[in-house]
Amino acid sequence: MDSPSCDGHTLTPHLGRRFTDSDVSAEAAQSVSLRSSRMECSLAAGLEELCPVCGDKVSGYHYGLLTCESCKGFFKRTVQNNKKYLCAESRVCSIDVTQRKRCPACRFHKCLHVGMRLEAVRADRIRGGRNKFGPMYKRDRALKQQRRALIQAAGFRTDSGPPLGSTQHRALTFTGDLRCAPILHCTAQHERISYQPPSLCSLLPPDSPNQAQWASSSNWTIKSEPAISSAAVMPSDQLFSLSPRAPRTPQLVTEFVRCDPDELQLQNAVAARLLQEQHGERHGGAGTFRGMCLMADQTLFSIVEWARTSIFFKQLKVNDQMKLLHSCWSDLLLLDIISRQVLHGKEGRLLLVTGQEVELCDVASHAGVTVAGLVQRGQELVEKLLLIKVDRQELACIKFIILFNPDVKQLEEHHFIEGVQEQAEGALLEYTLCSSSHLHGRFAHLLLCLSELRSLSALAEEYLHCRHLGGEVPGNNLLMEMLHAKRSWA
């Protein structure tokens, strides 16, 4: 694997920047009266599942995963009859329970994207029996069961626990190990700033002798060998923070939040760096496509830096670190933008990583049909998250769930990575059950939003690749490395 641009770790010592996100596409915060029907659907408990395609009630495992009856039927009809659909819009239609009939093309695309399996539809149409996915379904059930047991073992009740929404806008606490280091490594030559973009490989530190050590400040133990269902196990007395300010917040959630960079410092760093990058260049302003690419590139640096200094990730070998980042960069990039709108954004405006604000109507009017569609769906996602009042704790968990993806191929430390993801999911589930007794199914709603986020980021990536083929994306940067890396081993 490995990026072809991996040429050593020479730039590693310089990388002390700490900030996060921004992006290429867009979305915005706009408080709109969302359909309340979905929120009202009485899910019996936080563990109830929603169809990852449309959000309807799940009826069982169908073609590889838990879906509703209608998407099961739709997928079957489409595959059996070899149907070809065409999207009348720009192939980025939003699919939910009320709109799923409107665009079969995008619905089928989403079916595939969330993981429905073509090969589970039988060519011979023979009924009954089981297929090869049986063991997979069983393992999935066992995992869900184990998470339930984990929560019960922690002795927590679903009908208790104060809401934590009040902490939503509290400033992040800085931690000592996030160094504030030189932002730029530019060499001025003949009035022009020449910046040598480091490759991802060089951003990540070389494997260090002590990397096998666990995070020094914590007691987390993720077993790297597969225990029962390879789940990571944490003693139940460590599950919740004892802090009086955040009662019954799982300690791991607190740890995840602590890894997040500070928004203000991030703004300053990215803005300063963009200024340097754009020096001497024309057509690089924030309003241009090229400007957006530069901003996305800078955000990627911050994401790499966040990952590099984060709990669990810093313990991985560089090869696995690179594989994980190559796999999920666009999800993290989009989540960064979405999070910014949800936590800090204003209605009708797009808040950039630099702190600048753009009118959403301006974005829509200047964009092509594809970008406008992406922006629209991004907005809808922001609205959904605002409606359920997602908070920083939950977003921090989601970042780790995205990063520690055990489905990435050829991971050396697969079991460890799987264990971390399970821990992160478990922590999020516990947190949602503790903090939102008023809203059943919050966890499932968050996972549904994650599914939508992944779907959107895949579309944005496709779009970016098209623009790249047209020679419109500035090259020789981290953004391009990511774009190529994923495609080279996908």
Added chain:
DNA sequence: ATAGCCTTGATA
């Protein structure tokens, strides 16, 4: 064409 309900049959 959709989606809720029905029938089937290999596997645990």
Added chain:
DNA sequence: TATCAAGGCTAT
């Protein structure tokens, strides 16, 4: 033998 994910049927 019970389970449950396949495919089938049919009112809308």
